[in-house]
Amino acid sequence: MCVHEFTPWWSPPIDWIDQIISNRYELIVERKPDLSVLQIDVSSRNWISPYHITTLACLVEEYSINNVEIVFVNPSPYLDKIRFIEYWNKGFNRNKFTQTQISTSLCLWHISEDMIFSYAQTAQQYFQNNYFQGSSLDSLNISLGEVFNNIFDHSESEIDGYVFTQYYPQKEQITTSICDFGLGIPKSINNFWREEGKNELPDEDALKAAMRKRVTSKSTPRNKGLGLDTLSSITNSLKSNLVILSNNALYNQSPELSVPKYRKLNLFFPGTLINLKLNTRFLPEIELEIGEDEFIF
Amino acid sequence: MRNEEVVFLTEIVSDVMTNASGFQLFTIIDKNFEAGNRVKLSLSGSGPMTSSFMNSSFGELLDSYGYDFIKDHLSLIDYKPSQAIRIKEYLDDFCHHR
Numbered sequence: 001m002c003v004h005e006f007t008p009w010w011s012p013p014i015d016w017i018d019q020i021i022s023n024r025y026e027l028i029v030e031r032k033p034d035l036s037v038l039q040i041d042v043s044s045r046n047w048i049s050p051y052h053i054t055t056l057a058c059l060v061e062e063y064s065i066n067n068v069e070i071v072f073v074n075p076s077p078y079l080d081k082i083r084f085i086e087y088w089n090k091g092f093n094r095n096k097f098t099q100t101q102i103s104t105s106l107c108l109w110h111i112s113e114d115m116i117f118s119y120a121q122t123a124q125q126y127f128q129n130n131y132f133q134g135s136s137l138d139s140l141n142i143s144l145g146e147v148f149n150n151i152f153d154h155s156e157s158e159i160d161g162y163v164f165t166q167y168y169p170q171k172e173q174i175t176t177s178i179c180d181f182g183l184g185i186p187k188s189i190n191n192f193w194r195e196e197g198k199n200e201l202p203d204e205d206a207l208k209a210a211m212r213k214r215v216t217s218k219s220t221p222r223n224k225g226l227g228l229d230t231l232s233s234i235t236n237s238l239k240s241n242l243v244i245l246s247n248n249a250l251y252n253q254s255p256e257l258s259v260p261k262y263r264k265l266n267l268f269f270p271g272t273l274i275n276l277k278l279n280t281r282f283l284p285e286i287e288l289e290i291g292e293d294e295f296i297f
Numbered sequence: 298m299r300n301e302e303v304v305f306l307t308e309i310v311s312d313v314m315t316n317a318s319g320f321q322l323f324t325i326i327d328k329n330f331e332a333g334n335r336v337k338l339s340l341s342g343s344g345p346m347t348s349s350f351m352n353s354s355f356g357e358l359l360d361s362y363g364y365d366f367i368k369d370h371l372s373l374i375d376y377k378p379s380q381a382i383r384i385k386e387y388l389d390d391f392c393h394h395r
Contacts, residue, residue, distance in 0.1 A: 117312035121344060138345040138379070145314040145347040153316075153349070213390075226348035287377040289341060295373035295381040297364075297388060 002034040004068075008056065010046040013275075017245065018267055020055045025062040038063045042085065043074035050164045050177035051275050053084065053108055057162040058179050058271070061110065064088050065159060082108060082164075097122065103130065106165040111178075113160075116148035123165055127174060128286075131167060135283040139234045140165075140174060146227040147178045147274055155182025157271060167280075174278045181271040184247035185210045185228075203248035204262045211251060211260070231276070232260070241277040245269050255279075300334045303374070306343045313346040319353025326358060330370055341375035351387050364392040 006023050010016070029035050038060065060070055070088035072079075079085055081101040087094050087108065094110035097119070106123050124141040144163070151161045161180030168175065183191070186206035194200055201209065213229040228244075235242040235253050244251040248268055253260040309325050310318040329336045358367055367388065373381050 117314045120314065121312075124344070142345045142347060145345075145349075149315065149347055149349045226352070230348050284379075287379055289375050289377055291341075291375050293374075294337065295376055295385075297368045297371065297385055 001036055002032050003037040003039050004028045004032060004035055005039045005041070007041040008052075010044050010048050010052050013051060013243070013245065014265070014267070016052060017055065017269055017273070020059050021267065021270065023059060024270070025059075025066055025068070029066070035068055037069045037071055039071045039073060041073050042076060042079050044076040044078070048076065048078050050166050050175050051179070051273060053079075053082070053164045054162040054177040054179035055273060057084070057087070057108060057110070057164075058159055058181050060088055061094075061159040061162070062181065078102075084108060104167040104169065108162060108164045111148060111151060111161045111163055111180075113152050116145065116152075119163065120144040120148070123176075127167060131169070132280065132283060134286060135280075136286045137174075137283065139238055139283070140176065140278060143231055143234055143276055143278075144176065144178070146230050150227050150272075151178070151180050151182065154185075154188045155180045155272065157182030161271075172280045174280060175275065176278075177273070177275050179271065179273045184269065184271055185244070186247040186249050202264065203246075204250070204264045207244065207246060207249040207251055208262045231274075235276065238279050238282045240279045240282075241275075243275040244272065245275075246272040300332075301337060302329050302334045303337045303339055304329070305339045305341065307341065313343055313350045315347075316349045316353040319350040320357065322350075322354040323357040326354075326371065327361065330358075330362060330366075335370045335372075337372050337374050339375040340373060340377070340380055343380070346380070346383065351384070355384060355387055356391065359388065359391055364388060 008019055011019070064070055072085040075085045082105055083098055083100060086092055095112040095115065097109060098107045100107050106126055109119055120141045123144060124137040127140065128135065128137045151157060155161070157180035159181055161178060163176065163178045165174065165176040186203035189206045189210050190200040211228050211232055213226060232242065232253060239255040242253040245265070246269060248265050250263050250265050251260060304325055306313070306322065310321050312318050326336050373384070
């Protein structure tokens, strides 16, 4: 039996991503062609964030679709309660919603195209009904919808992707992390531009271009390049934080920055990781429908 | 005299998130426009729309008919103010950048 052992250290994003990409299936199987078991020591005394969970889930999914058995050892109580360690058990349906044992978290979910609407709707209703009665979480619903559409329209990710959402009442923050191991936004934009006969851009510039309105990779005929702009507008309107890490580029938007920052990374992320921290202090009130008046454009 | 049809969004689409659903809405409104009808679109019970949905519905209508025609033939009822503003901004924006 050939085993690959991975003991992650739950570190800040860049270091964490380095650990994830250093343990990708294609690298490990090159060294161990007979690989049959991935054993992950998921003990932790450190803080586990949603981005740890979604990226690790994508990594594990890669091994799983290549018929490698997944074994978790020493699970931390948090991972146990969100049932992370059960996800790759035989017969477990990762495409369905799995209730966690923590009321402030919404399940880790393997994003499946036919249920993206249900997840976004469920996320909105769950947090609205349980924690924010009278306040609207349309922002969370649209943000999730835009990112899910991006994954299925552009990413070409073999494992699709994973999403996880956690509410932190003390911080007044809903953090949602969405990860895929697809082409990545810069590569997707540059592929399209190359086909159009335009010059390719460095990844950070391609990501910057993608964040602008009406810049699109035209992966679908009706794509008009509004999804990421919508995500950024929501982040701005709720004085929230948005981090996008894709290929060699990092995008960072927060109320502390006068303009969003783009920077080149010294590592290559194979896909896209989006981390949205919605500031719940600024959620608007739920609106009532206007029934009588006709709205004329 | 021009006919007026009320189209209930939630009766024709199961979501307001995907291109496929957006195109379903486009198809219904398009048929009404072709028949010479004016459309009142009821947004009752519908959630926030993604850009993919709007591209495949309102974006397609803009491409097919132009903004002036849409202003004259399409209106909203049972809407939340933010929904109406978002759709109007979408139409205005694409009209200005064509």
